[in-house]
Amino acid sequence: MAGQMIPQLIRTRGLTKTYQVGDNEIRALAGVSIDVAQGEFTAVMGPSGSGKSTLMNMLGCLDRPSAGEYVLGGRRVSDLASDELAAVRNSNIGFVFQTFNLLARTAAVENVELPLVYAGVPAAERRVRALEMLAKVGLAERADHHSAQLSGGQQQRVAIARALVTRPLLILADEPTGALDSRTSLEIMALLQELNQGGMTVLVVTHEADVARFARRVLRFRDGHLVEDHANEKPDDARAMLRAEAVPVTISAEASA
Amino acid sequence: MLGLLRVAMRALAVNKLRSLLTMLGIIIGVAAVIVMIAVGAGAQARVEEQIRSLGSNLLLILSGSTTAGGVRMGFGSNLTISEDDAAAIPREIPETMAAPALRGTAQLIWGNQNWSTVIFGVTPEYIDVRQWELAAGRMFDATDIAGATKVCLVGQTVARQLFGGADPLGQVIRVRRVPFTVIGVLESKGQSMMGSDQDDLILMPISTARKRVLGASNLAKQRSVGTIWVKVAEGYDMKTAEEQVRSLLRQRHRLQPGQDDDFSLRNLEEVAATQEASSRVLALLLAAVASVSLVVGGIGIMNIMLVSVTERTREIGLRMAVGARTRDILGQFLVEAVTLSLIGGLAGIAIGIATAVGIAQFAGWRIVLSPESVLLAVAFAFTIGVFFGFYPARKAARLNPVEALRFE
Numbered sequence: 001m002a003g004q005m006i007p008q009l010i011r012t013r014g015l016t017k018t019y020q021v022g023d024n025e026i027r028a029l030a031g032v033s034i035d036v037a038q039g040e041f042t043a044v045m046g047p048s049g050s051g052k053s054t055l056m057n058m059l060g061c062l063d064r065p066s067a068g069e070y071v072l073g074g075r076r077v078s079d080l081a082s083d084e085l086a087a088v089r090n091s092n093i094g095f096v097f098q099t100f101n102l103l104a105r106t107a108a109v110e111n112v113e114l115p116l117v118y119a120g121v122p123a124a125e126r127r128v129r130a131l132e133m134l135a136k137v138g139l140a141e142r143a144d145h146h147s148a149q150l151s152g153g154q155q156q157r158v159a160i161a162r163a164l165v166t167r168p169l170l171i172l173a174d175e176p177t178g179a180l181d182s183r184t185s186l187e188i189m190a191l192l193q194e195l196n197q198g199g200m201t202v203l204v205v206t207h208e209a210d211v212a213r214f215a216r217r218v219l220r221f222r223d224g225h226l227v228e229d230h231a232n233e234k235p236d237d238a239r240a241m242l243r244a245e246a247v248p249v250t251i252s253a254e255a256s257a
Numbered sequence: 258m259l260g261l262l263r264v265a266m267r268a269l270a271v272n273k274l275r276s277l278l279t280m281l282g283i284i285i286g287v288a289a290v291i292v293m294i295a296v297g298a299g300a301q302a303r304v305e306e307q308i309r310s311l312g313s314n315l316l317l318i319l320s321g322s323t324t325a326g327g328v329r330m331g332f333g334s335n336l337t338i339s340e341d342d343a344a345a346i347p348r349e350i351p352e353t354m355a356a357p358a359l360r361g362t363a364q365l366i367w368g369n370q371n372w373s374t375v376i377f378g379v380t381p382e383y384i385d386v387r388q389w390e391l392a393a394g395r396m397f398d399a400t401d402i403a404g405a406t407k408v409c410l411v412g413q414t415v416a417r418q419l420f421g422g423a424d425p426l427g428q429v430i431r432v433r434r435v436p437f438t439v440i441g442v443l444e445s446k447g448q449s450m451m452g453s454d455q456d457d458l459i460l461m462p463i464s465t466a467r468k469r470v471l472g473a474s475n476l477a478k479q480r481s482v483g484t485i486w487v488k489v490a491e492g493y494d495m496k497t498a499e500e501q502v503r504s505l506l507r508q509r510h511r512l513q514p515g516q517d518d519d520f521s522l523r524n525l526e527e528v529a530a531t532q533e534a535s536s537r538v539l540a541l542l543l544a545a546v547a548s549v550s551l552v553v554g555g556i557g558i559m560n561i562m563l564v565s566v567t568e569r570t571r572e573i574g575l576r577m578a579v580g581a582r583t584r585d586i587l588g589q590f591l592v593e594a595v596t597l598s599l600i601g602g603l604a605g606i607a608i609g610i611a612t613a614v615g616i617a618q619f620a621g622w623r624i625v626l627s628p629e630s631v632l633l634a635v636a637f638a639f640t641i642g643v644f645f646g647f648y649p650a651r652k653a654a655r656l657n658p659v660e661a662l663r664f665e
């Protein structure tokens with residue numbers, strides 16, 4: 001769990017994923033070796049089709065690599081059976097998606113409870129923990145609202161609460177601000193930054209330099225290869241920017257493009 | 258489990274009309290099962306009741322032999338059994354009572370009323386053997402037989418048609434111009450299994466019938482009769498009694514081994530059982546209808562569940578991403594299919610019961626509703642839900658999470 005002393009939370013060696021499409025073999029990931037320490041805030045960047053989402057799927061144990069090794073929190077997970085992977089995802093990984101993926105016609109609090117259902121947590125405890133997480137993302141009073149009754153930013157915060165509710169080792173966010181306007185994006189990044197400051201390891205896939213600048217580390221991909229691993233000594237503070245209310249315009253320039 | 262049920266109910270509530278239409282096949286199938294069992298059990302109960310009303314442990318001996326088709330040959334012209342046969346049966350087989358009967362038809366006249374009916378010339382044992390009851394008056398006795406007195410008993414139909422509201426007791430009616438005093442009225446017995454009115458008759462002493470009413474024309478042999486009813490004592494084996502009566506009559510008629518019987522012997526319970534078999538055929542037919550619509554209903558469920566799985570591919574992907582295992586997804590969709598079929602089943606039970614009650618009310622059929630048939634219907638609905646829900650549920654459970662999440 002989050003408090004253990006492990007040198008590297010994520011460790012991949014020669015991680016490869018190939019897809020067979022007709023006669024063509026597509027190498028979505030071509031031997032990626034990375035290490036991510038606990039508590040890091042990492043942005044994954046690269047042009048479309050460079051393998052960012054594929055990497056996230058591998059790191060999130062949603063899929064098995066074609067070749068290579070993946071060790072998560074000291075456990076080799078690259079060749080687990082699918083139900084074992086489901087258990088790893090349930091207890092270790094929180095996902096945040098571009099399209100939120102909340103269940104329709106379901107209250108926010110029930111959406112947040114969902115991972116706990118599969119963890120076998122009793123209903124009463126589920127409710128308490130889910131409400132706690134909703135409060136943490138600032139949506140305590142929206143617990144009974146359905147996704148159709150929430151704004152995009154609120155939906156994404158519900159999704160983040162859902163990602164956090166099992167107290168995972170890391171948060172994987174694939175273009176979490178891709179469907180949001182600039183100010184809302186800034187709020188989401190502020191939330192992720194605060195979680196990171198609380199010790200959570202966060203990986204964010206993004207197209208936008210304006211999102212990546214909040215990360216301490218930026219990984220750049222091209223054609224399935226890791227081409228740049230860059231440390232950002234002075235990441236911007238999203239919360240401070242929100243407070244200043246000065247710069248939302250600069251973020252919107254690319255976000256709405 | 259309760260959580261799964263809630264999730265299923267919510268999913269089904271999203272498309273209420275679609276869920277309802279999907280259930281239709283199950284509703285019809287289950288309703289058919291309920292009606293089938295209610296009507297089938299009703300028919301059986303009716304047959305059993307008729308056996309009881311006919312009187313159990315009865316053998317019927319008819320004059321003349323029967324053809325393969327059961328049609329009696331030589332009726333009337335050749336009466337092969339006699340009152341002496343009837344007297345011999347209880348004497349030789351103490352476990353039996355026998356009552357001979359001579360049958361004819363005649364016009365009855367009372368005042369200016371007249372009515373055509375069936376006349377039975379019988380002995381005093383007759384009503385005991387047939388297990389008939391008297392509504393009023395008395396049965397004639399041995400003295401009446403010996404003296405060939407002109408007394409008779411009338412059935413309810415005759416009483417109603419001839420006397421209207423008047424009390425038949427003590428009235429004098431003319432039977433083929435011979436005056437008879439009514440000394441008794443029979444209790445109503447309703448329709449026979451063959452649909453004839455068992456109350457449209459009069460009974461008179463066999464000696465009187467022979468001498469005064471039916472004449473000598475077709476009764477050449479002075480003691481011959483058309484039928485003998487034999488009542489076998491409770492607990493005595495019917496098959497044994499039947500064989501004993503048969504061999505006694507063959508011996509009395511001096512039939513050689515190999516020679517056909519000159520009478521026919523029937524066990525009434527067997528006749529009733531034949532009827533029961535035909536109602537079973539009807540039940541089978543209904544069962545066929547029920548099973549076809551249940552299968553069609555099941556396929557409907559499978560179809561809609563496949564659509565549902567496709568529509569909710571992203572939801573499935575999300576559930577997998579947050580930790581749902583194969584069996585969780587399988588369970589979710591199976592519960593949904595079973596919920597669909599069980600709700601349909603319950604609606605079908607309600608409609609089936611309503612239909613059966615309606616049939617009883619308007620068509621006058623006898624129905625029997627049993628808790629077993631409801632349980633059976635529920636079991637059917639459940640099985641169909643599981644059977645036809647399994648394939649779509651397995652399809653959902655086998656989805657690849659990455660592809661499911663990516664699904665548009």
Ligand SMILES: Nc1ncnc2c1ncn2[C@@H]1O[C@H](COP(=O)(O)OP(=O)(O)OP(=O)(O)O)[C@@H](O)[C@H]1O
Pocket residue numbers: 019020021026027028046047048049050051052053054055
């Ligand atoms: N299921 C698949 N079958 C075949 N090819 C696939 C499949 N999934 C991904 N690919 C291919 O793998 C490559 C990497 O895809 P990936 O989704 O990882 O890119 P990405 O970096 O996330 O792009 P984007 O920024 O557009 O989201 C692409 O060329 C894509 O076409």
Ligand SMILES: [Mg+2]
Pocket residue numbers: 052053054
């Ligand atoms: Mg992508």
